[in-house]
Amino acid sequence: MFKTTEDSRIQISELMKPSYANFGGKIHGGYILSLMDNVAFACASKHSRSYCVTASVNKVNFLNPIEVGELVTMKASVNYVGNSSMVVGIRVESENIRTGETKHCNSSYFIMVAVDEEGNKVSVPGLTLTNKLAAKRFIKSIIRQESDTKRSMDLENLYKNLDLHLEKLKDYKVQIDFK
Template sequence: MKKFKTARESRVSITQLMLPSHSNFGGKIHGGHILGLMDQIAFACASKHSRKYCVTASVNRVDFLSPVEVGELLTLKASINYTGRTSMVVGVRVESQNVTTGKKRHCNSSYFTMVAKDENGNSSPVPGLLVQDEHGIRRFARSKFRKEAAFRRDTQFDENHFNIKQYMGSLKTENIKIELK
């Protein structure tokens, strides 16, 4: 196994025609269908980088920016943004294209944390990321910060660490009725 690999070495992209069977009653493609495709391409990218079977550990924020129509081409691009000891953050970008006009739209981007597994199902080390430009450093640093922020957020709201007094004032302006017993 190589000790370090570039993001380019494991980059993956797919394009699929969006069919009526992928749509909801409004004629828009189901978000769940798109998420399934995103998970598949994240798996392919992470497996290509690690040369291991990979599982999805988490998905960081998916914002659907614009709807995808039946008959459009959907292109998904995946690249390794960050590597830990056994995990990788895979950036996934989704674009739709109208086949008659050629117009492309950015539909969403998301970040999948994938973990490499060995033949016994245990977490397995992955090659590090060889970064060769400022864009790669920015993507790696952003993923590292996102990971650290998620850990802080999860710890902050863990029931063993949660301080109710710290949040009661900020909840007064929200659509909530509190009746503590």
């Protein structure tokens, strides 16, 4: 079975209340991450027709602050599928409801895994790519996955060449005092 990205695409909007603000008066990033996790769950569950869990979140950059009183809209779609995993791309935008001005606040990729009632992984439907944008997103997910795997291997090998890396630290603001 295959589904298109449009089959699982969802969008939610929520007005930002003062209770969501941090000490600086902006909407707390943790609150936004919680909303993003909920949207990723809904999108992945809609695609897989299964309960889904968050396996990881790939890099979140907060590009613009969100103000109290703004309308936040989150758009999510399944960009990639594996056997039981899915990459859900999420775009967060905020809108000043008085002026209509919108801004891109962040984008992120949530890796979700479909599971059964016992927590065992289950297979998910494949993805039908219906346009070049969907194909680009699928390919970018593969490249990101390959890059993450290489990075993990590089970090695992760090101890094998630790002395080489320690030499590089002379260019940084760090003091080495092994005892």
